[in-house]
Amino acid sequence: MESFRVVLDTDLAMGAAGSDVDDGFALALAIAEPAIDVELITTVGGNSDVETSTRLTKELLAVLGRPDIGVVRGAAAPLDPALRSASRPSATDVNTSTDTATATATDRDTAEPYAAVEIARRVMAAPGEITLVAIGPLTNVAMALLLEPRLAAAVREIVVMGGVYLEQTNVGRMPGEYNFWCDPYAADVVLNSGAPLRLVGLDVTRKVRLSRADARELAQGGEFGMFAAEHTEAWISFQERTKPREELEHGSCALHDPLAVAVVTHPELVTWRDAYVAVETAGRVTRGVAIADLLMWEDPPAPNCKIATAVDAPAFRELFLQRLAALP
DSSP states (O other), X not given: OOOEEEEEEEOOOTTSTTOOOHHHHHHHHHHHOTTEEEEEEEEOSSSSOHXXXXXXXXXXXXXXXXXXXXEEEOOSSOSSGGGHHHHSSSOOSOOTTOOGGGSOGGGHHHHSSOHHHHHHHHHHHSTTTEEEEEOSOXXXXXXXXXXXXXXXXXXXXXXXXXXXXXXXXXXXXXXXXHHHHHOHHHHHHHHTSOOOEEEEOHHXXXXXXXXXXXXXXXXXXXXXXXXXXXXHHHHHHHHHHHXXXXXXXXXXXXXXXXXXXXXXXXXXXXXXXXXXXXXXXXXSSOTTOEEEEOSOSSSOOOOOEEEEEEEOHHHHHHHHHHHHHTOO
């Protein structure tokens, strides 16, 4: 079986009250997948502030029996300073351009080296070998590309959970998809980098679900299963309270980030289509919305990525539950 060296960039929040759980499941799936070697985890502000995400990631690695995997703290705020207060849940004393000297003493062990620098270093040290899986806002990835533009040619592939391409978007409090909304400037940098990109968006991720019954089954499977089941039940209840008229979110939750991890080793789970994707960075009501040109007209632009347009949800569910059941 082909193996993959992976750096996972995440805004992990599993374990925090009222927070999404899919990033925690993505980490568990990456560790459980025999063909993936998770070499490093980098954290970014998103679902939680970056300090909390870093702490929760380390705690979850301990639960999963892999405290040996390194965790490097990254961006606490998006690339554009004007968006800092709008896109992150809590303020921090370290921003995307701050070096480790300004970090607090308690954070220095996770702030050195800085995530973007370490991503660039790892990729450039092994050209063509590192797959970067980005399941949070793209700030760290964009910073790495800005610091080292040659990374675009050296990375094996960048797989992104982000965007929505074929469906109507919500123009309420958060248009489009959360990760792109948090830092549209970073998404723009990544999309224009020339790196090999596969984008897994809400078009497919909302179709892969974990139900309350699934959570109860997971609870029978050891420490991680019990931990994950508790927070999954809480997340489903939170969604039901806050989205009373969105029936899809009642009784189950989407496994956005795990699908992005799964397609690294099982690309056949989704249907891929070449596209040229741009992201809105300055729209009055459309910040972070992705626009996909499916290259159907004459003289189309050159594609800059592949987007997932359909998913074999039963096959993914079988793989996901099978892999998690094999965790120690």
